[in-house]
Amino acid sequence: MTKRLFIDKLSSRWMVLCLSVLLLLPLAIGLGLVIKSSDLWLTHALGSLIFSQDWSPSESQFGFWPFILSSLWVTVVALIISMPLCLLAAIFLTQFAPTWMLKVMRPVIDILAGIPSVVYGVWGVLVIVPLVADIIAPMFHNESLGYSILAGALVLSVMSIPYILNMILEVFRQVPVELGEASLSLGATKWETIKYVFLRKGATGIISAYGLGFSKALGETIAVMMVIGNVVQVPASVFDAGYPLPALVANNYGEMMSIPTYDSALMFGSLLLFIIIITINVIFRYIIYKSEAI
Amino acid sequence: MKTAIVTAEKRVEHITTEVPIMNISNLNVYSKSAHILKNINITIPKNKITVLLGPSGCGKTTLLKCMNRLTDLYSELRLDGTIEIDGQNILTERNRITEIRQKMGLVMQRPYPLPMSIYDNIAYGLKLKGVRDKNVIAEKVEKHLREVALWDEVKDRLKSSAQRLSIGQQQRLCLARGLAVEPEIILADEPTSALDPISSRVIEEQFSKLKDDYTIIMVTHILRQAKRLADYVVFMYYGEIIEHGNAADIFENPQTDILKEYMRVGH
Numbered sequence: 001m002t003k004r005l006f007i008d009k010l011s012s013r014w015m016v017l018c019l020s021v022l023l024l025l026p027l028a029i030g031l032g033l034v035i036k037s038s039d040l041w042l043t044h045a046l047g048s049l050i051f052s053q054d055w056s057p058s059e060s061q062f063g064f065w066p067f068i069l070s071s072l073w074v075t076v077v078a079l080i081i082s083m084p085l086c087l088l089a090a091i092f093l094t095q096f097a098p099t100w101m102l103k104v105m106r107p108v109i110d111i112l113a114g115i116p117s118v119v120y121g122v123w124g125v126l127v128i129v130p131l132v133a134d135i136i137a138p139m140f141h142n143e144s145l146g147y148s149i150l151a152g153a154l155v156l157s158v159m160s161i162p163y164i165l166n167m168i169l170e171v172f173r174q175v176p177v178e179l180g181e182a183s184l185s186l187g188a189t190k191w192e193t194i195k196y197v198f199l200r201k202g203a204t205g206i207i208s209a210y211g212l213g214f215s216k217a218l219g220e221t222i223a224v225m226m227v228i229g230n231v232v233q234v235p236a237s238v239f240d241a242g243y244p245l246p247a248l249v250a251n252n253y254g255e256m257m258s259i260p261t262y263d264s265a266l267m268f269g270s271l272l273l274f275i276i277i278i279t280i281n282v283i284f285r286y287i288i289y290k291s292e293a294i
Numbered sequence: 295m296k297t298a299i300v301t302a303e304k305r306v307e308h309i310t311t312e313v314p315i316m317n318i319s320n321l322n323v324y325s326k327s328a329h330i331l332k333n334i335n336i337t338i339p340k341n342k343i344t345v346l347l348g349p350s351g352c353g354k355t356t357l358l359k360c361m362n363r364l365t366d367l368y369s370e371l372r373l374d375g376t377i378e379i380d381g382q383n384i385l386t387e388r389n390r391i392t393e394i395r396q397k398m399g400l401v402m403q404r405p406y407p408l409p410m411s412i413y414d415n416i417a418y419g420l421k422l423k424g425v426r427d428k429n430v431i432a433e434k435v436e437k438h439l440r441e442v443a444l445w446d447e448v449k450d451r452l453k454s455s456a457q458r459l460s461i462g463q464q465q466r467l468c469l470a471r472g473l474a475v476e477p478e479i480i481l482a483d484e485p486t487s488a489l490d491p492i493s494s495r496v497i498e499e500q501f502s503k504l505k506d507d508y509t510i511i512m513v514t515h516i517l518r519q520a521k522r523l524a525d526y527v528v529f530m531y532y533g534e535i536i537e538h539g540n541a542a543d544i545f546e547n548p549q550t551d552i553l554k555e556y557m558r559v560g561h
């Protein structure tokens with residue numbers, strides 16, 4: 001008896017410990033970034049760091065605005081493409097398609113999710129970049145080298161589809177069949193049932209799937225970096241090249257140049273990314289909270 | 295043996311003197327591996343409570359789902375035979391399925407309130423029927439909530455989520471929601487099985503009142519409940535109708551050993 005109780009106590013202690021590590025981890029990372037970038041934000045005004053477009057490290061000018069905008073642009077455009085696609089695909093697969101189709105799709109989705117991002121990057125360079133340069137940009141009377149926000153967004157949307165789709169499929173799987181039967185028995189059509197009942201019932205889950213997809217897309221580095229051009233500028237349209245925050249850090253970290261405060265600037269870039277992700281999460285949490293109230 | 299058959303036929307005659315509302319003949323339901331309903335023939339009398347009685351797994355839910363074509367959702371099921379309502383065979387209808395379903399209100403084993411407010415749960419069916427006038431909707435919401443004795447309990451929080459009601463209240467809401475589409479028939483599948491005794495009583499009382507205006511077909515495996523409510527009883531066993539007839543006849547004078555056994559165990 002005492003041994004069992006002891007193990008019981010021990011195991012619950014362990015769980016508390018693991019949980020606290022998990023809770024402290026983001027805090028520790030955040031704190032580390034704040035400290036490591038202090039050389040930068042102690043010597044430069046915060047407002048100009050964020051909103052200035054002037055990026056010339058050799059002259060100690062660190063304006064992060066082009067990077068912040070590139071990151072947001074590429075993520076938002078990617079999500080605009082993949083969000084409705086995933087939702088419609090999930091509705092089709094769970095409500096209309098024969099069951100074998102879902103069974104076939106599951107491993108396909110898993111494989112898509114498992115492809116390393118560098119492979120998506122190569123595919124982007126070989127397929128998406130020429131597609132944007134030769135077909136999509138001319139269609140909108142634009143000139144583009146192909147290495148652009150749009151190319152990054154397309155690659156990113158393809159990458160985020162398996163991730164988001166998987167979560168939305170799970171959301172629909174959890175809606176009880178009886179709820180659909182209740183709606184149909186009241187004289188609703190199948191589409192009305194999906195629209196008024198399933199989507200509402202699943203709203204919370206769908207929104208959190210989008211939220212997680214957003215965070216993940218925002219942080220995606222390699223594949224985007226390979227197709228987006230990496231030019232420091234505020235992109236005027238999706239056909240322009242951009243330079244997202246993760247690419248900035250990944251491209252330059254470790255090349256410790258003799259420029260003072262350069263590596264703390266890169267740390268500051270990571271910190272910005274971290275803050276943006278937290279902000280996005282808070283926004284989505286709020287939306288979820290609102291949607292649960294229905 | 296012979297006498298048993300004769301009495302069974304007499305019972306059928308007795309029932310057909312009442313006004314029939316639904317006629318099921320030669321209904322068979324097959325799944326891939328099983329014959330779920332075997333040659334069902336019954337006539338449901340109007341403004342009565344018909345109770346489908348039988349042990350679980352005997353096909354009561356399936357029979358109920360045939361009546362409002364929810365069987366359509368299960369592509370593995372194959373149906374043949376006819377179910378006639380108002381002279382129309384609903385099993386062959388291709389286009390007006392939503393209208394057929396609105397002739398029936400469904401109450402399920404557990405309440406499944408729609409993910410919306412109490413008010414909207416009732417208004418949902420009305421809107422599907424094409425009612426647009428806000429005042430009419432409001433009137434009907436009140437009327438049907440009163441009909442199930444829920445109005446006083448929820449009138450101050452009509453706009454709050456239906457999910458927050460107690461399970462007994464939810465079940466009454468689901469009944470009211472079904473009544474709002476003004477059906478002729480109420481289909482109830484073990485409507486009290488998830489409820490506490492008091493909520494169960496409330497539902498039973500509603501049913502006894504509602505039969506003046508509606509025909510009720512109720513599935514139960516609770517013998518006492520069947521005795522309290524039934525006008526007409528259909529006893530099923532392994533997909534077959536073993537006995538059917540007026541409640542008094544069936545309960546006082548069961549013919550088959552299976553029903554006798556069921557009633558003995560059920561006490």
Ligand SMILES: Nc1ncnc2c1ncn2[C@@H]1O[C@H](COP(=O)(O)OP(=O)(O)O)[C@@H](O)[C@H]1O
Pocket residue numbers: 325326328330348349350351352353354355356357368370371
């Ligand atoms: N969609 C289905 N596919 C295959 N078998 C089914 C299906 N629905 C019901 N059944 C089978 O039919 C039988 C009767 O089920 P049901 O009508 O739910 O019984 P009851 O409501 O009387 O408990 C059960 O054996 C069940 O397994």
Ligand SMILES: [Mg+2]
Pocket residue numbers: 351354355356483
């Ligand atoms: Mg059942």
